[in-house]
Amino acid sequence: MDITTLIKQYFFGQKSAQQVSIDVFDKATIDVVYRRVIELLKGHLNIELGVLQALAYCLYEVLDNVIIHAEKHAGTIITDYDEQQHSLRIMVADDGIGIHQSLTANVLYQNLSESEALHAAIKDRVTDGQGLGFGLYATNLLVKHTNSAFEIRSGHHRLTMNGEEVQVQNAEFWQGTIVYMQLRTNAEIDPNDVVERRTDIEDEYNIMFNEENPEELW
Secondary structure, three states: OOHHHHHHHHOOOOOOOOOOEEEEEEOOOHHHHHHHHHHHHHOOOOOOHHHHHHHHHHHHHHHHHHHHHOOOOEEEEEEEEEOOOOEEEEEEEEOOOHHHHHHOOOHHHOOOOHHHHHHHHOOOOOOOOOOOOOHHHHHHHHHHHOOOEEEEEEEEEEEEEEOOEEEEEEEEEEEEEEEEEEEEOOOOOOHHHHOOOOOOHHHHHHHHHHOOOOOOOO
16 A cells, blocks of 8 residues: 555645555554543644544544454555645545445446445445444544535545535546545534434444543444
């Protein structure tokens, strides 16, 4: 995986590998890496708490997608926070089988084209059968509620969302999946709206990160 090229493409060529946070995670280390990233973001007091609570839920789901669906033992997460611009850029990348191959393993979606598979991936309850199909949908809602930017790149296509507008276009080939967000961290949101109140992520966040003996991950 060419991390240097990804940093240049998605972090505007202004950063080097020494200036962003890079972590490789697998099934054994996903929890440790996840907690480290959230604890690091907690240190930036001007990130709105609602954004951080909603992100904490969505980020674990995106990381877990790599473990469950990519058929690859590891993925990479890159983060960069610009305090002056109130902008948090997060990328989760893998070089696994990609969204199209994963999703079309489900007979319900076996006839989808690659571009159609990307559109479907951000819809509710769309899954290859190994998950609930909620992680990318909730991430899509987080981006909408914060009026932020979002990209999923897999195979020969790229889905982009800026505000409410969603487009799928041809892209330079990527073997696997890239999920990229540029979040407005000063947006004031109700984090439970991001999960359509199916669970109480405010309480889950408080249990996980604000108590001495946190419970299991969601």
